[in-house]
Amino acid sequence: MTTLTTPPTARRRPVGELLREWRDRRRISQLDLSIAAEISTRHLSFVETGRAKPSRDMVVRLGEHLDVPLRERNQLLLAAGFAPVYPESSLDDPDLAIVREAVRRLLAGHEPFPAVVIDRRWNLVEGNAGVALLLAGVDSRLLKSPANVLRVTLHPDGMAPNIVNLGEWRAHLLGRLRREVAATADPELAALLDELRGYPCDDAVPEVEIPGPGDFLVPLRFRHDGAELSFFSTVATFGTPLDVTLAELSIESFYPADAATAEVLRGFTAESGPRR
Template sequence: MTTTTRPVRRVGELLRDWRQSRRMSQLDLSIETGISARHLSFVETGRSRPSPELILRLAEQLDVPLADRNTILLAGGYAPAYPRHELDDPELAPVRAAVRRILDGHGPFPAVLIDRHWQLVEANPAVALFTDGAAPHLLAPPVNVLRLSLHPDGMAPRIGNLPEWRTHLLARLRQTAVGTGDAVLHDLHEELRGYPGGNCHAPATGDPVSRVAVGLRYRHDGRELSFLSTTTVFGTPLDVTVAGLAVESFFPADAATLRALGVRGGDAVPPS
């Protein structure tokens, strides 16, 4: 039996790949970080060993995800700079409490906590609005919320503007996959774009909401509900796990949706 191992990549190669992915020249990066282009070239070719401080300075300027900054440090022979705690570790208790307040306070409207691969971590009870009718295999942990949204056995048949919503989600996923260099997200994008649902390359103009943002029109109990979504992330995270967390919250986009969800007096949205 033969086993193969992936070659260990050098710190300079990793930094060069991130620089090129950000479409920056050595001169551009050297100007932004205050080091000479000659020194940067020596680092990338392995002729000079960068200090951990230099690695972090370059990684910060290149907006390298925290997990990948640790990988670059390890390639340079240094210890990781950013911890990776589990969400139920005591160190992340304030994070859990903050997320719980957001999810609970958002009711009766749906909100979910997802990780960096769009897997469901936690949700408020109102999310049952979206999961109702989905196939059991899509709801078995770990639940991927993008797969749940676009799979023909998931939410897709009940999305009234599926081409627009699908195009929006795929573009967002592709942008994140390219920006992070995450192979899991690249594979997920390839999977999801193979699902049926159509594409929409022009903004919709059928209602006031669609003129300002891509909303979600969702059929439930014989009614079409209209939502706008927001994404909340933790500012300046220093933990790998926390850096990958995001809360996706859905807000009613019209008074009819407010009434359908049992809220009276919809002053915050225009009448429908």
Template sequence: MGAEARRTAVRYRHQQPVGMLLRELREERGLSQFALALQTEVSQRHLSFVETGRANPSPDLIGKLADRLQLPLRERNRLLLAAGHAPVYRETTLDSVELDAVRAAAHHILRAHEPTPALLVDRLWNALEMNSGVVLLAQLVDPSLLEPPVNVMRVTLHPDGLARHITNLPEVRAHLLARLRRQIAVSLDDTLADLYDEVAAYPGGTPSHPAPADTAADVLVPLRLRAADTELTFFSTMTVFGTAVDITVAELAIESFFPADDKTREALRALTPSPED
């Protein structure tokens, strides 16, 4: 789908009645009407009426359907508004006093992970905080890409960013683009759709040399970076805040990178300045 077609599709879905939107979300997840009705303990007839606009879903039913469809809090509010109900989830700014404990927890996790890279990102993949390991990797990136807000997808895939140092760029690129497509399908977010169109247009690159056979590539997509005449190999995890009932908190994630081999672990220690430096 082209850039304009993608944006048009996202905007069209924003304007859809709640029933049509629920039907599309159900079909995207491969659920039959009967299966969704059964799992949410509502009659198939009533769900059919909701999807065709003959019945308006109650806030309680929207909550049950959203649980089964695994919708983020922002999209749950959007469904409630589409059905004529008031949104129930608030969105607190990250710098508010109410989120002091959240910021402190994220800061602790990032620092505890040093010298290995870790960073806190929002739903748009903007970096909100990063540890010294990420700062070290940022030296490989053109300074123009590090002007706030620093976008992780852009920094990773831009030709002047990490992409020029990633030796398995096609695999990493495919993985990140697929992740963005999944987010857009659920969130209907114009900004994410624009970001996808931008980074998808960047060149994909080719590996500089064949990847070793006995590495993390057998079980996940590693990130292989050529830095200081050494290839660093990482895998990453995403950590979110459990039981979040605030949109801002629910959309935060900490991406933590881990050395995939001893060579990377030793190289990180060597590249990390000592406290005396």
């Protein structure tokens, strides 16, 4: 079902204050934003201070130039007194059947290599059969829906004991999450970041890590049945989403970083992968 949600706190802060906050977060001056959005600096200043009311089109245009996520653009519209324009659909919605089928084809086509679909807060939406190899030994409590991929990866009862380069991989994931917190201002992501930072790690390294000579990717080195497997990953998103749900989905696909890992994965047979 497609819905247009109304966050309970959306009307508590004026739109000008929210726009100024996003502009400060993006480190864009009033002059640069006014030029990009084709409005006068004076009018933008009046909007931010509450002396002028922006039109719906102006709110949408400013949100686009500030790269505000679609969910938060709806909040800007609500704060300005307008209805949201970006729907939030369920993946089970019939209108998204083509998208759902395409995602499942991508996941199946990537087998036997692992691939997962996650939402904005890193909750597992769907995964292919190859993911079962990575989840071997994970406490079942961590896999209860909605299973959080970052929590499953870094929790001491999750994948962490089998990650050979836990400190390096942890720094990589925390760095990604930190950037997402900055980009979205999502308090739930910020709380998740604080939680993950508190997990034990004997070989912790700084979240901003300087690459060494010859480094070009951060690998996931994973211990499985006495062998060390090595992966690198790619992340895909929808290029032109106009729906909140689609805008917040990403597909992370893992590839073998060496021939030995590829051979193990091709020989690995899982009865079923984690499903939504």
